[in-house]
Amino acid sequence: MRKGQKTRTAILEQALSIASQLGLSGLTIGTLAERSGLSKSGLFAHFRSKEGLQLAVIQGVRQLYSDLVFQPAMQEPPGLPRLRAIVENWLEWTGTAKLPGGCILTAAAYEFDDCPGPVRELISQSLRELRKTLARAVRMAIDAGQLPAESDPEQLAFEICAIYAGAQLDTRLFGDPDARRRALLAFENLIDRAGSGNASAQSGTGLPLAYDGAASASAARPNG
Amino acid sequence: MRKGQKTRTAILEQALSIASQLGLSGLTIGTLAERSGLSKSGLFAHFRSKEGLQLAVIQGVRQLYSDLVFQPAMQEPPGLPRLRAIVENWLEWTGTAKLPGGCILTAAAYEFDDCPGPVRELISQSLRELRKTLARAVRMAIDAGQLPAESDPEQLAFEICAIYAGAQLDTRLFGDPDARRRALLAFENLIDRAGSGNASAQSGTGLPLAYDGAASASAARPNG
DNA sequence: CCTACCGATCGGTAGG
DNA sequence: CCTACCGATCGGTAGG
Numbered sequence: 001m002r003k004g005q006k007t008r009t010a011i012l013e014q015a016l017s018i019a020s021q022l023g024l025s026g027l028t029i030g031t032l033a034e035r036s037g038l039s040k041s042g043l044f045a046h047f048r049s050k051e052g053l054q055l056a057v058i059q060g061v062r063q064l065y066s067d068l069v070f071q072p073a074m075q076e077p078p079g080l081p082r083l084r085a086i087v088e089n090w091l092e093w094t095g096t097a098k099l100p101g102g103c104i105l106t107a108a109a110y111e112f113d114d115c116p117g118p119v120r121e122l123i124s125q126s127l128r129e130l131r132k133t134l135a136r137a138v139r140m141a142i143d144a145g146q147l148p149a150e151s152d153p154e155q156l157a158f159e160i161c162a163i164y165a166g167a168q169l170d171t172r173l174f175g176d177p178d179a180r181r182r183a184l185l186a187f188e189n190l191i192d193r194a195g196s197g198n199a200s201a202q203s204g205t206g207l208p209l210a211y212d213g214a215a216s217a218s219a220a221r222p223n224g
Numbered sequence: 225m226r227k228g229q230k231t232r233t234a235i236l237e238q239a240l241s242i243a244s245q246l247g248l249s250g251l252t253i254g255t256l257a258e259r260s261g262l263s264k265s266g267l268f269a270h271f272r273s274k275e276g277l278q279l280a281v282i283q284g285v286r287q288l289y290s291d292l293v294f295q296p297a298m299q300e301p302p303g304l305p306r307l308r309a310i311v312e313n314w315l316e317w318t319g320t321a322k323l324p325g326g327c328i329l330t331a332a333a334y335e336f337d338d339c340p341g342p343v344r345e346l347i348s349q350s351l352r353e354l355r356k357t358l359a360r361a362v363r364m365a366i367d368a369g370q371l372p373a374e375s376d377p378e379q380l381a382f383e384i385c386a387i388y389a390g391a392q393l394d395t396r397l398f399g400d401p402d403a404r405r406r407a408l409l410a411f412e413n414l415i416d417r418a419g420s421g422n423a424s425a426q427s428g429t430g431l432p433l434a435y436d437g438a439a440s441a442s443a444a445r446p447n448g
Numbered sequence: 449c450c451t452a453c454c455g456a457t458c459g460g461t462a463g464g
Numbered sequence: 465c466c467t468a469c470c471g472a473t474c475g476g477t478a479g480g
Contacts, residue, residue: 007449021338022246023250029475040475042449098374112336113396114325121259124397162390164466166382169389172337173348186383193417231465253459265461266465274459450480457474464466 008046012038012060015053020094020101023055024108024119052078054119061104062126068093070133078190079144083137087187091180100173106165131157151194159190232270235260235431236284239277244318244325248278248332248343264291285328286350294357303368304415307361311411314388315404326396330389355381375418383414 019027047053073085112120134157141147170179238260241253271277297309336344339365358381365371
């Protein structure tokens with residue numbers, strides 16, 4: 001690894017930390033220079049512009065999503081277990097990555113959703129890919145007979161993303177320690193409902209703690 | 225209405241417009257002065273500080289929520305119809321208010337969720353109240369026998385908020401014209417699932433027309 | 449990667 | 465509500 005690359009990685013680490021607390025606009029060249037022990041022009045040598053820095057931060061988040069959320073989930077068998085692993089890893093990734101604030105990508109989406117330009121495009125593209133990945137995982141669960149054939153993968157992917165966005169506010173704005181549990185419950189309810197009609201009655205016991213939703217959901221599968 | 229009040233209202237209207245596109249931090253005293261035809265110090269005479277302006281903007285949004293979302297929904301009978309009216313009005317309020325960007329409160333929540341201070345407190349308090357209002361509407365639906373007694377109002381309120389937050393990204397970041405439909409479908413699925421096995425059959429008619437997702441979901445129920 | 453510097457804009461104040 | 469002004473910081477550049 002070249003020294004330039006090493007420096008760049010160290011800078012990006014600081015940048016991600018700042019961005020998680022203050023957002024992509026609150027991430028300032030001056031502050032970043034101070035925190036990373038470089039001069040401002042040193043940063044420009046690496047990122048060319050503030051926009052370049054913002055794009056690099058988003059790319060960094062994408063890499064972390066891949067490393068902390070999706071790759072580990074690939075260890076699980078395709079279908080519901082893998083989908084559930086994605087959701088669980090996702091709800092934890094900012095903690096795993098030791099980010100002091102919340103999910104950079106989610107915050108950036110709301111920050112830039114009315115600001116045309118390359119940054120918004122990269123955010124949009126990233127979230128679209130995330131949705132596709134979720135929809136693919138749902139489709140595999142359908143193929144495995146763990147979800148009914150009539151399930152709508154895109155709709156479920158939308159609802160899972162919504163749960164994640166909602167959980168972020170409970171966690172970071174309300175400081176609610178139950179946010180994760182609430183989000184997982186919402187997810188299991190979603191899977192349950194997408195499944196057979198009486199799944200909810202059967203899995204009614206299988207929540208929080210346990211949430212052996214996987215077992216109960218598949219057990220509840222009527223025609224499986 | 226005093227002239228001072230009238231001026232203040234006119235300024236706030238501009239401020240809300242800017243904040244919906246650029247967020248509470250992107251809302252700048254200089255820009256607002258220009259857009260409202262006043263000098264910067266004129267604004268300070270009204271709001272004392274930028275923070276004061278931000279707080280005033282949030283209060284303005286709360287007022288709009290009350291006028292455009294909750295009050296009209298009170299025309300509907302308590303229970304599911306009123307809850308549904310809240311959700312429908314909510315999904316439309318930025319359009320009704322002619323805001324050029326998305327929901328100021330939602331964006332502000334993600335913008336300030338790691339920034340302690342009075343602004344964050346007011347945002348947090350506003351969203352908590354919103355959640356309580358939704359939970360109350362859910363509870364009335366339970367009392368009316370439209371949702372099962374075991375339904376969890378707080379959990380449902382969380383999931384409804386999540387759907388709204390998710391829909392905002394589909395609308396504004398992806399520019400998806402189906403976002404509203406998707407969100408309403410998610411809401412009906414939620415109510416359906418929370419409801420008894422055949423509640424969906426009863427509420428199946430009460431839907432916007434296009435999306436008969438509720439009906440088909442219940443039709444797909446195997447043991448129903 | 450640095451020092452030294454740029455114009456523009458930030459939030460805010462003095463004094464009227 | 466205005467003009468006139470403040471120090472600080474913004475993103476960015478020249479030249480090395």
